[in-house]
Amino acid sequence: DSGVTQTPKHLITATGQRVTLRCSPRSGDLSVYWYQQSLDQGLQFLIQYYNGEERAKGNILERFSAQQFPDLHSELNLSSLELGDSALYFCASSVEVVGSYWGNEQFFGPGTRLTVL
């Protein structure tokens, strides 16, 4: 158990719908990262939040958004869903060293499997 929790485990929805994925980081971790895993693209970074603020964006579609709340949990919102959005979505958390060097071990949650029909 990594200490990172994600809900729900599975999500089945229809095209055009909107869903929210939730992540709680490990106790004490200030950074939350979201990744998407699909068969053709592998594991891809979507977005990072650090202590409530957005730090970096990766290959995240405009239809997707995220936020990190004061209690440090994070939500990933996916809207106008398309068939191609079906994937595993992972959240990871990390204790960051703030300063000139960013980089540390990231611990992943169990993921949310999203199926868009």
Place this chain on the structure above:
Amino acid sequence: GQQLNQSPQSMFIQEGEDVSMNCTSSSIFNTWLWYKQDPGEGPVLLIALYKAGELTSNGRLTAQFGITRKDSFLNISASIPSDVGIYFCAGQHGSSNTGKLIFGQGTTLQVKP
């Protein structure tokens, strides 16, 4: 998106054999991480490497941070059936205010008892 070049793509070995896999990149990383993923689960961190040339072990696993900082290797000695899974390398540039990970495509390991 950017991905690391991880090889081999898959391996089918006999229990007790040693396994080697590696990752290469066109850019320099400050950190290399190795993860294992079981079907339907999240990646589990195996080893983290922070210095060029560093050699780190975790039980039967040994990983190295390449001298050029553009590659890393993972070795598994005396494989057992529970080693089955997908192994991913991941690199962090760590120099641009984000620790985002860039992943390899994964190495699928199958172990025959």
